[in-house]
Amino acid sequence: MSEKVLVKEVGSALPSHIDLFICAASYDSRTLSIVSTLAPLIVNKIIVFIDPGNSGAFGVDAVRYMSERFGEKVTVVEFDLANPLDIADKIVKAISNVQEATGEVVVDITTFTQEALLILLRVLQISTLSGANTTGAYTGAGDYSVGLNAEGKWLTKGVLEIRSVLGFAGESKPTQKQHLIVLAGYEVERAEKTIDAYEPALLSIGLGDPNESISKSLFDVNKWFHGKLIERYREVKHFVFSCEDSTHTKDAILKQVQDYPGYNVQIAPMNTKISTVGVALAAMEDTAIQICYALPAEYNREGYTSPGDFAYVFKLQIPKEK
C-alpha cells in the first residue's frame, strides 16, 4: 500500500534513520525532489547512479549538490544505460560494497530508467540486502512533456532496440504462443514498435486505473494515448492497473496472465515507475514471465516532466528468489 504525502513532508513517511539511500541522477528535474528533503544526519550512505552521457547538465549538477550536502556519505556510480551488462555489473558491485547496510534501505525509484530500475530490483532480490527493511519512494509528475498539449506530448523518440531485461528472461516454452502485455503510458510510438516487433498471438493493453492514477489530468493524457493504441490494434484484451500502488499493479498483471493460460508472457512496462515495480514483483512471483524494454533513441530532456506536489512511499516487499 502506497502512502501519498506532500513532497516537502516526505521525510515524515520515510524511516527516521536511513542506512542506505539509493537513487539515480538524470536530466529529470525530479532527481532532487526527495533527497533534498533529507537531513544529512539521518542518512548513513547514499549511492547515486548516473550515466554521464545521458544525464545532461542537470544530472551532473544534482550529483554535485548531493556531494556538497552529504559529503563523503555519497558514492557516485557511473553506468552506461545503453549496456545492460554494465548497468548490472555496476549495481552489483556498488551494492556488494555496502553489505553491512542491512537495516533501513530507501530506494528513490523516480529517475531510474525502467530497465535500470528492474535490474536494480533483481539485484536487491539476490543480494544480501534482500534481508533489509526496504522502502520505495517516488515523486509523481506534475506534468509530462511540459508545455505541450496531449497530442504533441512526447517523452522519448525512436527505438534503437527491443531487448529482454537482464534478470527477467522468463521461461518461455517453444511449444507456446506469445501473450504481450503492454502497460500503456504516454509513448504510443514506443508501444507500437514493441507490439509490431512481437506480433503476438495475444495482446493485452492496460490502462492506468482512473482511481489509482497520479492525477486526473495525467489519467486523461494516458487515456488519450491508450485510445490511440486501441484504434490501431483491434483484437486487444483490455485491463486496468494501478499507477500508484505496485502491489495492485502486480495483482492486475498476474490476473491478466492467469486469465489466458498456456502462453509465453512478455510484459512491456511503459507507465509510472511504481507500476514498473509492480511488473517486477509479478515477474519475481511468476518467473515464467519475461520483461522487455524498448531502448529509446532520444529522451525529451528539455521538458521531460515537472515535479508534482506529491510523493509516494511504500514498503518494497521483494520476494525471496525461487
Add this chain to the structure above:
Amino acid sequence: MTDQLNPFAVQTPEDIPAADVVSLFVDVFSDYHNIPKPGHTFLNGPRGSGKSMMFRYLEPDCQQLRLSKPLSEIPFFGVYVPIKNTEIKLTEFNRLTNRHAEVVLSEHFLVTFVAVKFFTSLLKAQITDTKGDYAKSLREYYNGKFAQLLRWNGWTEALPDIPSMAELVDIINAFRDVFSGYYSIVTSYLRSLAFTDTPLPYRGPLFGYLDFMLPVIQEVRSLGFMPSVPVFLLIDDADNLNLTQTRILNGWVSTRTSDVASIKISTQMTYKTYLTATSQAISSPHDFNEVNISAVYTSAKDKYISRVEQIVNRRLEKYGIEGTAQQFFPEYVKQEDAIRKISEEIRSKWPEEGRGYRASDDVTRYARPDYMKSLLGSSKSGPSYRYAGFEQLVHISSGIIRYFLEAASLMFGEMRSQNDGALVKHIDTGVQDKIVREQAKQFFFGEFDKLECDENVGEEGVSHVKRLRNLILALGGMFHSILISDLAERRVFSIALTDETDEEVVKVFKLGVRYGYFHESSIGNKEGTGRARLFILSRRLAPLFNLDPTSFAGYKFATTAALKKAMDNPQKFNRQVGHESTDEILEDPQMTLFDGAGR
C-alpha cells in the same frame, strides 16, 4: 451497428487455421519459384509483404488440404520456425560474447528450438495411424537410436518412459516435451549468468545441426509416415536472431544438405550478416537462392494487381459479400467520366497533334494528368482528385499486400460506422480517398518523426533521415510539377543516377529503400555501356504530392551532385524546378540552382 466481420483485418498467419489459409492464400509461387523447391533460399521483403503467409501455406496441414493428399504424398514437409523478437535473443546471451562456449551453446539452443517446431509440424499434420505401426516404429526409435544419439551428445539421464499403448500423437508430444525440456535447461543456465561475469559450468547436452538435427530428421523421415522428400525449415523473420545465432544459421546454409533439409529464411532486409561462425561468407547463387519480393512486383505490376484481385475476391467470397474487387472498391464515376471525355478529345486530335506512336499511348500518358491539372485552378472547396477505384488503390499499396489490406480494413471500419447498421457492400469513393490520404500523411509525417533519431548522423552533422525527408520532399514536388507540365512524359516516379560520385546520396537512397520510401531497380545507363541505379518513389506517397499512381514508366536521370543539393534544401530545389528545365537541373551539377531562385 452491424456485427459484420471485417474481411480485411490483418491476422498473424501462424494463428490462421489451415482451411482458412488454403481458402485465402493466393498461390504466388509462380512468381517465387525457388521457394517450394529443394535448396536453401533467402526471401527478403518488407514487413507485410506476405512472407509469413507464404511460409504458413507451406506447412504440411495446408499442403495436404490443398492437394487433397495424405502426408506421405506431399512434395515437401514444411516446418514453420517463427523467430520472435526476444524469445530466443535473450540479453543474458551477451554474457557469453567472445567466450568459447558461445557458439556451441547458441547452436544447441537453436537446434532444440527447431526440433520442437519440427515435432509441432508433425502434430499439425494429423497423421493417421489406424494400425498403430507408426507409433510402434517411432517409439522404437525413441528408445533406441534416439536415446543413443543423446548419449553421444552428452546426455546421460534416462528419457521419460513412453507407455507401450501410447498413440502416435502421444509419442510425438513426448519428443516435443523432451526438446522443450532441453530448451528450458539452457534458459535456466542463461538466467544464472545474469549477474555474474564469471563463467559457470553448463551441465546439459550440446546438440549440433550436422551431428544431431539432421540425423533426427533423417531417421524420423525414414519411419514411413513422412514423405520421402526434403524437409523445409521455414525460418521466419531471421533478422530477430542475434549476431551469433545468425552466423550459426549461415553455417547451416553452407552445409549443402538441402536434400535432407532445405533452409528457407525470410528477412525484413535487416539480416545481420552473411558470415558463418567460422567467418566464411555464404553467397548467392553458390550457397542459396535469393528472392526479393519488392523487386519482383516492382518490375511486374500487372502480376501484382492480379494477385491482389484474387486475394480480395477470395476474402469477399469468404465473408459473404457479393461482387468483385472492382465493384467493392468502385471508381469515382464523375471523375472517370471526365477522364474518358479527355481521352476522347486526345484520341480525336491525335492525327494532327499526337506525340506518341499510337493514339492509345497518348491517352494513357496524358488523360489522367490533364484531368488532375484541370482541378488545380478550382478553389479549395471545389472538386479535388479522388484516389478511388480498386486498381488505383492497388497501385498506391506499392507492391506490399499489407498496405492494401490495412487501408481496406480501415475503409471497411469507416463504412461500417457510417452505414448505421446496414451491411457494407462497397466502399464509397470519398471514404477510399480519405483513408489513403490519411495513410500517406501518416507514412510520411508520422513515420519520419519516428525515424528521425533512429539513424546515424552523416557528414556535416545532418542526419541521413533529415536528408531522406528533404529528398522525398524535393522529388515529390518535382514529380508533381512534371505531372502538370506540358512535357512529353509526365508520369515520372523514378530517378536514375548518372554517377555515384557522392556516396552519401546513395546511402540516403538506400536508407529510403530500407524504410519503404523507395524501391531499387536498375536501368541501362545513358551511355549504353552498362546499368545505372534506379530509385522508384513509393506510390504510397502519391496522395501526398498529388501524383498519378498508375504508372512506373517515367524516370529522370540525375547527378548525385544535383540530388545532394535537393537533400540540403528542397524548397529552393522546387522553386528552381518551377523556373528551369528539370533535365538541366538534375543533370548539370554546375546548374544555377540557387543563383536563379526567385527569378
